[in-house]
Amino acid sequence: MTKARVTVIDIAKAAGVSKSTVSLVLQGSSLVNEATRAKVNAVMRDLGYVYNRGAANLRQAGAKSRIIGVVVNDLTNSFFAELAVGVDMVVQSAGFVQFLSNTGESIDRQREVVASMREHGISGLIVSPARATDAADFKPLVAAGIPVVVVVRNLPGAKVSSIVSDNRAGMVSAVKHLAGLGHKRIAFLGGFPDTAVFDDRLAGYRNGLEAAGLDYHEELVISSAPSRAGGVEAIGKAIALGRRPTAAVCFNDAVAFGVCDGLRARRLEPGADFAVVGFDDVIEAQAAVPALTTVSVDPQGIGRRGAQMLLKQINAGKAEAETVTTAVRLVVRESCGAGKTAPAMGRQERKIETGR
Amino acid sequence: MTKARVTVIDIAKAAGVSKSTVSLVLQGSSLVNEATRAKVNAVMRDLGYVYNRGAANLRQAGAKSRIIGVVVNDLTNSFFAELAVGVDMVVQSAGFVQFLSNTGESIDRQREVVASMREHGISGLIVSPARATDAADFKPLVAAGIPVVVVVRNLPGAKVSSIVSDNRAGMVSAVKHLAGLGHKRIAFLGGFPDTAVFDDRLAGYRNGLEAAGLDYHEELVISSAPSRAGGVEAIGKAIALGRRPTAAVCFNDAVAFGVCDGLRARRLEPGADFAVVGFDDVIEAQAAVPALTTVSVDPQGIGRRGAQMLLKQINAGKAEAETVTTAVRLVVRESCGAGKTAPAMGRQERKIETGR
DNA sequence: ATAAATATTTGGAACGTTCCAATTATGTCA
DNA sequence: TGACATAATTGGAACGTTCCAAATATTTAT
Numbered sequence: 001m002t003k004a005r006v007t008v009i010d011i012a013k014a015a016g017v018s019k020s021t022v023s024l025v026l027q028g029s030s031l032v033n034e035a036t037r038a039k040v041n042a043v044m045r046d047l048g049y050v051y052n053r054g055a056a057n058l059r060q061a062g063a064k065s066r067i068i069g070v071v072v073n074d075l076t077n078s079f080f081a082e083l084a085v086g087v088d089m090v091v092q093s094a095g096f097v098q099f100l101s102n103t104g105e106s107i108d109r110q111r112e113v114v115a116s117m118r119e120h121g122i123s124g125l126i127v128s129p130a131r132a133t134d135a136a137d138f139k140p141l142v143a144a145g146i147p148v149v150v151v152v153r154n155l156p157g158a159k160v161s162s163i164v165s166d167n168r169a170g171m172v173s174a175v176k177h178l179a180g181l182g183h184k185r186i187a188f189l190g191g192f193p194d195t196a197v198f199d200d201r202l203a204g205y206r207n208g209l210e211a212a213g214l215d216y217h218e219e220l221v222i223s224s225a226p227s228r229a230g231g232v233e234a235i236g237k238a239i240a241l242g243r244r245p246t247a248a249v250c251f252n253d254a255v256a257f258g259v260c261d262g263l264r265a266r267r268l269e270p271g272a273d274f275a276v277v278g279f280d281d282v283i284e285a286q287a288a289v290p291a292l293t294t295v296s297v298d299p300q301g302i303g304r305r306g307a308q309m310l311l312k313q314i315n316a317g318k319a320e321a322e323t324v325t326t327a328v329r330l331v332v333r334e335s336c337g338a339g340k341t342a343p344a345m346g347r348q349e350r351k352i353e354t355g356r
Numbered sequence: 357m358t359k360a361r362v363t364v365i366d367i368a369k370a371a372g373v374s375k376s377t378v379s380l381v382l383q384g385s386s387l388v389n390e391a392t393r394a395k396v397n398a399v400m401r402d403l404g405y406v407y408n409r410g411a412a413n414l415r416q417a418g419a420k421s422r423i424i425g426v427v428v429n430d431l432t433n434s435f436f437a438e439l440a441v442g443v444d445m446v447v448q449s450a451g452f453v454q455f456l457s458n459t460g461e462s463i464d465r466q467r468e469v470v471a472s473m474r475e476h477g478i479s480g481l482i483v484s485p486a487r488a489t490d491a492a493d494f495k496p497l498v499a500a501g502i503p504v505v506v507v508v509r510n511l512p513g514a515k516v517s518s519i520v521s522d523n524r525a526g527m528v529s530a531v532k533h534l535a536g537l538g539h540k541r542i543a544f545l546g547g548f549p550d551t552a553v554f555d556d557r558l559a560g561y562r563n564g565l566e567a568a569g570l571d572y573h574e575e576l577v578i579s580s581a582p583s584r585a586g587g588v589e590a591i592g593k594a595i596a597l598g599r600r601p602t603a604a605v606c607f608n609d610a611v612a613f614g615v616c617d618g619l620r621a622r623r624l625e626p627g628a629d630f631a632v633v634g635f636d637d638v639i640e641a642q643a644a645v646p647a648l649t650t651v652s653v654d655p656q657g658i659g660r661r662g663a664q665m666l667l668k669q670i671n672a673g674k675a676e677a678e679t680v681t682t683a684v685r686l687v688v689r690e691s692c693g694a695g696k697t698a699p700a701m702g703r704q705e706r707k708i709e710t711g712r
Numbered sequence: 713a714t715a716a717a718t719a720t721t722t723g724g725a726a727c728g729t730t731c732c733a734a735t736t737a738t739g740t741c742a
Numbered sequence: 743t744g745a746c747a748t749a750a751t752t753g754g755a756a757c758g759t760t761c762c763a764a765a766t767a768t769t770t771a772t
Contacts, residue, residue: 078639100456375728376753409729
């Protein structure tokens with residue numbers, strides 16, 4: 001087990017050139033003679049040289065660490081896992097490396113990991129902020145010239161780029177679809193009212209009602225935790241209503257699954273007795289029974305898009321804050337009562353699952 | 357937008373001490389006077405100082421980067437996402453940061469990301485190797501004193517620590533359970549025969565048959581890609597057999613889902629007409645219909661365990677290669693025909709899903 | 713053959729930190 | 743008070759790289 005690190009000086013010595021030349025070779029400079037380059041490369045291979053990015057980075061003083069930080073609030077949720085995969089794809093092929101951390105919705109943890117990433121000299125950050133993140137939290141980063149892209153949830157007031165899905169349009173299409181199926185009383189279930197995403201989706205719900213010529217009834221909006229348990233709770237309240245709804249759009253798929261659970265607990269079959277549509281199209285949505293009608297948002301695409309945006313800013317050297325909202329589409333399956341999927345083989349996989 | 361970085365020298369100047377003192381404060385040394393420490397800290401806060409780990413790391417020459425690399429072969433698979441979460445948990449609370457990369461089963465990508473991580477000076481690596489990874493691939497790392505822990509898949513011949521689930525025992529219990537249900541012809545479906553994991557699981561299958569007093573029939577072992585599609589293919593072959601099996605243990609959950617698909621395509625209801633059990637207990641397993649009976653391996657636990665192991669080695673400074681196999685347990689649900697779950701509310705969530 | 717141009721190589725100095733040995737301040741004991 | 747121990751501080755040197763200005767080698771044109 002060799003103890004000493006191999007440095008450019010060792011290489012230089014062994015190849016009979018100066019360290020500067022070795023450095024030039026490292027950077028692929030065209031200044032160096034072809035023969036020298038070959039020899040240096042050979043020696044590097046022989047001695048098992050590994051480049052020390054830390055040292056290089058120190059000298060260059062610029063933000064050329066080639067590390068980009070990714071912070072998500074729940075990696076366990078396949079939505080975010082996919083997002084991370086999307087980011088990794090473009091980041092990797094651009095020769096960057098990704099720092100990935102999970103906050104589990106904890107603001108403190110988020111602060112910690114962001115600080116840590118900063119110490120490590122990330123050249124950019126992609127973050128899906130934890131709930132109730134202060135918009136000012138990322139101020140120091142951008143002030144230091146480190147581009148930040150906020151994804152999935154937007155951060156009103158923060159002067160950073162962001163990329164969110166078109167929550168409003170998604171809800172509009174969901175509501176219109178239900179209305180088209182003949183539903184007159186459509187509830188909006190789940191989600192915490194204090195978030196920007198909630199506001200957007202609720203606005204979409206109202207727009208959708210309007211477009212379908214239906215009235216908005218305040219009692220049909222029932223918020224809850226954006227989780228499966230929250231869904232159970234919300235549908236419970238909805239059913240207890242005097243004039244109960246016959247359909248619901250849900251804040252997200254987790255809520256929708258909970259709503260299905262709650263319906264079954266009351267001997268109602270989702271799809272047949274009550275129409276439910278979700279939002280996100282998480283991976284489980286198509287495999288569930290009944291398969292969930294939901295608004296597909298392509299998290300991997302968001303990840304890719306966000307990463308591209310970030311890289312662009314890194315390369316440009318200046319962080320021009322831009323906001324993009326990505327298209328979204330309703331995928332009709334069974335839970336809204338409209339799907340007529342064949343019982344077997346009919347469902348096709350969106351992507352190949354690789355086992356392990 | 358301030359251009360210049362704040363360094364310890366700036367702090368020193370502003371606080372009226374020397375850079376050495378500032379450094380001492382940074383390291384929490386007890387040598388420095390309480391008053392001085394307070395002042396320095398105050399100044400650091402005022403000037404918005406951020407520690408430059410790169411520089412520190414350079415000086416210390418040791419592997420104290422506090423970065424640990426994590427490489428998985430399919431982040432999209434919730435199994436690995438959970439694993440990463442487990443790793444992140446312990447790594448984060450130990451004050452480390454995780455580099456996460458996805459190889460998508462590509463050996464080249466794996467080589468690339470590992471090289472890149474090494475350049476960045478990771479202090480340790482946790483890897484779930486891509487298929488057909490050469491055991492020698494990690495030799496240089498351990499030679500350089502960088503501990504490596506291989507998870508999920510083992511790498512025979514590599515002198516690194518590894519942690520895999522008890523594949524054999526898992527299969528034994530699955531087979532015994534099916535035999536206890538009265539099945540006499542139990543197939544083993546899916547998986548590529550050239551992997552160590554396959555061998556282990558197959559061995560468990562044989563042991564299980566033996567323990568149940570059943571004969572082993574070669575034609576009942578049908579390999580295929582370890583994916584949903586592979587499962588469809590395998591069950592097709594199984595059903596075409598002269599004396600067809602009445603139950604199957606599958607290489608993993610993805611295969612099991614495929615087997616269910618294939619059964620339905622032939623108007624057979626999984627659980628009722630044919631018993632199927634999976635392996636892994638991926639997150640979708642309990643939500644599927646029928647809920648999948650499977651062998652639970654707790655990927656998050658493996659992640660945590662692996663991270664602990666790695667940290668131990670990092671701290672010890674020496675990489676004592678150890679191998680641990682983690683316990684596994686059969687969770688009986690509906691797909692084996694034994695489950696009698698109440699139709700509603702009966703299924704309980706293993707964990708709370710947080711929406712977004 | 714020589715000047716001018718071009719191609720290639722090269723020693724420092726710097727980046728921001730930590731470590732070491734050495735220095736200065738403070739306290740204690742006789 | 744002096745001598746000594748102890749507490750606190752400090753100025754370089756080093757880590758492995760890149761950059762710069764300058765030096766040397768090679769061509770080309772005359």
